[in-house]
Amino acid sequence: MKTITLFRPVGLKEMELIAESGFKAFSSRLAWQPIFYPVMNQQYAEQIALEWNTNDEFSGFIGIVTAFDVNEDYLKHYEVQNVGGTVHNELWIPAEELNDFNNHISGTIEIVNVYFTSRSAKTENLALNSKLEKFKK
Secondary structure, eight states: OOEEEEEEEEOHHHHHHHHHTTSSOOOOOOTTOOEEOOBSOHHHHHHHHHHTGGGOGGGTTOEEEEEEEEEHHHHTTSOOEEOSSTTOEEOOEEGGGHHHHHHTEEEEEEEEEEEOOTTOOOOOOHHHHHHHHTTOO
């Protein structure tokens, strides 16, 4: 099976939910989130994590960049959406299809970068805390 690596910038609460899944799935969308937006490259994910998540109280003032592999054939169901510059490519997965999307993730959801601020919230999840600590400078 051939896979494509996707990226997702998240805040602390969403990362805690990912950790609770054993780093295997993204959590259900909230009522006001009808679309799940994985992005196509790490540069774009890092831009969102740094510029948005670190300034957002709901994100815990921390930007976490995740990477995960998804079955390439499955992803052909979704058209790549460009929402700005050349690197701003993402997929729009309807919230009601997220469980099926999660079933097509190969392996685990990995943390590839973390942006901390002086206001960054801390987690009580020991497995997640251990992973985050590796990114502290």
